[in-house]
Each structure stands twice: as C-alpha cells, then as structure tokens.
Amino acid sequence: MRTKHSSWNKSLSFVNWVQSNDNDDEQQYVAYLSNIVHLPNVTKINFETNVDPSGSADIKFILQACPNVIDLKISPLYLYLAAIIDNPSLISIFKQIKILDLITKYSNVCSDLVSNLVKRFPSLTHMEVRVASFNYFESAIDILLSHQQNLSYLNIGHSTPAIFNQPFSRSHIIDKRCQAFGFNTIDEHKMHFCVNKVEMKIVF
Template structure:
C-alpha cells in the first residue's frame, strides 16, 4: 500500500475518531519507519503530540496533509517543524492549524509564539510545496523558523483566518515589506506565492492604499501578481444573506468558496458585485452556484452577480429562486441565459408545470445538460416532451422524482428518437446513442449524444 487517506469533516464537532484511534493512525501512517506509504491524508482534528517526541525517521512519505487542532499551549506554527524533521522525503505538505478556543486567542502569550520549538529550527527539508491554513494567533516572524527549514520551497500558499487577531500581529501581516523580507531571505526558488488573510477588525482604521503600496515589490517582480484589499461590513443578523460558490477560479482564490454579503437594499447590489470583483476576476468564473437560504431578499443581488460573470456556462440554483420573477423574467439577463449550457435545479421535489418547462426552453436555448427534481414521474412526462422537442442542443437530461405515480409509456426510447428525428433531423446512424432509463426507482435519465 502506497496511499492512505482519512477524510473527515473540516468541522471538529463532526469528527468521530476517538483520541486513541487518532494517535494510532498518526503513528501507523507517519511514524512507522517500515511503512511503504508515499501519500497520506489525516484529515481529522488532533494535536499529534507523538510527532513532537518521536525519534523515528520516515524516508518514504512524499505527500502529507493533516490538521493540528488543540489549545494554543499545545499547537502553533512551530508544530510543522517536527513534521519536517521526521518526514525527510516530503515534497508537499498541506497543514491546517486550528485552536480549540478561538474566543480566548487574545490572551495568547506573544513571547511563546516567537520562541516555541526554536531549538528544532536546524531541520532541513527538501519540501517543494507548502499549503498552510492558520486559524489561530499568528506572528509572521515565526515563519522565519519554518522557511529556514525548507530552502528548496517553490510554492507557498498561506491562508490566515482569525476573528480575534491581536492588533500587533495583524499590523505585521498586512505589511508587504515583511513578506518581502521573509520570502527574499528564505525562498530563492519561489515560483508561486498565494495568500489570503481575513480578519474582523471592528472600528480599527486601515489605510488600504498604504497596504497595497507595501506590496509593490511583488508587483514589480512578477508579471502575474494581483493584490486586492476589501473591507466589508458584516452584520450577524444578515450572515446568511447570500452564499454562493465560485468554481474554476484563479489559484490565488481557489480556497474562497463562500462570499457573504449584508443588507437587503436593492440599490446596494452593484456595491456587492464591486466588492467581489476586487477580490476575484469574475470573467474567469465558468460555474456559478447559488446556495439555498430562506432569505429571499438575496434575489436582488443574484442577477447582478450573473451579469458580472460574463463567462458562466454552468448554473446551480434552487427552483424557487430560479423561477422568481426577478430572475427568470428579467429581460436584462437574456444574453447571460443564452450562454448557459448546463442547468442544475434543486428543490424538495417541487411540482413543475409545462409552463415552467416552456420558460426554460425560451430563456435558455443553448442548454445541453439539465438536472432537476420533480414531484413524480408523471410530472416529468410533459417536461421531457418540452425539453426534447424544444432544445436542439440537448445531450443529457436527469430528472429525480420522489413518487413514481402512473408510469406512462410516452417516455420511451423510440418516442425520443422519433421526436428528435422529426424536429432536428436526428441521423439514423446516431440513433444507437439515445438512451432512456430509470435508475434506483427515482431518477429518469435521457442521453441524446
């Protein structure tokens, strides 16, 4: 066996491993000198104390992903050093560092952050790629000890997320001169540097222009460097106002999956999109998903987001939001609708009438792939007729239903073939590609390839 992976939730409350089992997995996968494993993922919340005391050396492991989770008396940025010391063949290391009591982070002892495990900093590792997510108090100066151990590092991705970051630490992190000194001193082979920092800063005054200018070195040295600073007002009562996923986005932002906006004023929609655009080049987004919430005021901003993402071809939405008048009947979105080739509609198997199907055909003529939930198989029959007969480029249709109802012979392979032949000139040599079947008693699939 050369690969071993345990993938649990990123939420510590959903971990199901006992501590004894977590200890055992760490020892077996990382500290076993006779292990043949090359690739290991230990995605469970644990402080891995055995790594700090082990004298074993692992010369086989080249990829490791793990989470350090515990009180800040037990885990810190320096928890990486024993990993680098033990795993002498590592080429890629992905680490998440989380504290168990983030509300107490403000009392962390600064001197401990700067000196912990300093005696191990003589470790030298052949590591090439380091992806580091930090959810605890973090002093950028502590990276000196880490980067000194990895002189061959070529790619460094660092994410800092903390709601209660000490002001002195935050000031150091947002000063680009500190990053310049750090990377030029310890990363002579650097090819890629990605970072994201998110803080709750309250009423603290920040000079965004000064922050940007402090990173001028990177702008001058690297043609593809992009830097953005945004300050958003986040109110607790509107925390679920809008949450949507952006997929296939640039490397710098590939870990940003949820953007949360506040307020419900229609006039603020442009401002929301402007804020998002300062973080992400929306022209690179090809897949857009709007997650379902009970707050319908988010329908104000959804059209503006779709208009701003000019290259979106795949759309995920809840049925109620999709068929709201502010979206499906919005004439300003017709060009955006025409670009959509894949549509995914989710609901609790709602009833969709032929009128709904006709609107989809009229507004989205370029669709090749449709997935949706309907109440019953009976309800799907008129929709299938509309989609098969109205969408020339349709290739795949999947309709999930919660009740079988009275199954009608109208949904048959021969019927689909004849309809496509009459309306769109389906070639007889391509008829063998048409497939119609029901799987698991709850999903109708139609392929027209």
C-alpha cells in the first residue's frame, strides 16, 4: 500500500490498498509507520480506495494504533462487518469520531447499518454518505435525525434522481429534531436545508 501523511502528522491517507494476508505483516507495517509518523497525533484517517472486506484486520490494526482519530473516511462495506463494527478494541475509538465520511463509492447503505452507526458513533457532528438510491436510504435519514443529537451537518449524495416517499422539508426536519431532543436543541434561523438531483444537505 502507499501511505500519504500531512507535514504536521495529523492526517493519514492509505492509497492503492492491498490487504495483507498475515497479521504479523500488518503489525510490522504499523511499527514501520510509527517510525515516520507519531501515530497518537493522528486525528484524521482516509482509506481512499475501496477494498476487499477481507482487509478488515488491516483497518483494525491501523485504527488501534491511532487512538486519537476523530475524522474517518472509510468504505461503508467495512462497517457491515462484525469484525469492525462490533470489535471491542475499536468501540472507544468509534465513540470519539466526530466526522464520518462514507462517500468512497455509491452503494446501498441500509437502515440497519445506520442503526448500528448511531450506537457506535454517538459523537458525530458531521456525516457524508453517497448512496446508489436515495429512496433506499430514505428511512435511514429519520434514524440519524432522531438519534444523533450532536449532528450539525449531513450530506447525502445519490446517483439517481430522488423521488420522495414522504415529505422532506425544513419543517419536517425541525419537527423530528425537536421531538427527539427538545425545542432548545435547534436554532430554526440557522438551520439550512437543500435538496436537488444529486444531493440532500442539512446544516443545523
């Protein structure tokens, strides 16, 4: 794999990913990486390329080596895997993630995955996801609105024109947030809602 890191050692990007077949190899790679980057300083990790889910062990080792990461870009395919999403060694790391970017490709991100995400990532303030069909993801939006209290930015890209099965409007979103968290949790004057052929964007 090829690794890029910022001059301030705050960000890591993994490019042209090829998963290892041996845990010892991956541990050696992490040890090598720690010689060029102070891993506890890393706050952002970007797994740029979609990869075979069998590479989940690599993801685990890298996240474990970067305990202060708060900004994560990762393929949603990994988050369907119990070896990642239910891994006891990663739970504390997931709890501190504030920015989650799932836009590595268009895919069907289902409401079951989103239900797991709101449990594992309670500190999210910023989330981006790109889905193959908005309608397939529609029910997941209410889950995010009703369970992610800290969420202040949500961007949902979609590859097909959106046809709404239920009305999505500014007032609908405000009502959902107020029902879940009370009337003092959202400033209606600062809330921004935009939907077009390629994305839905909500800023609280």
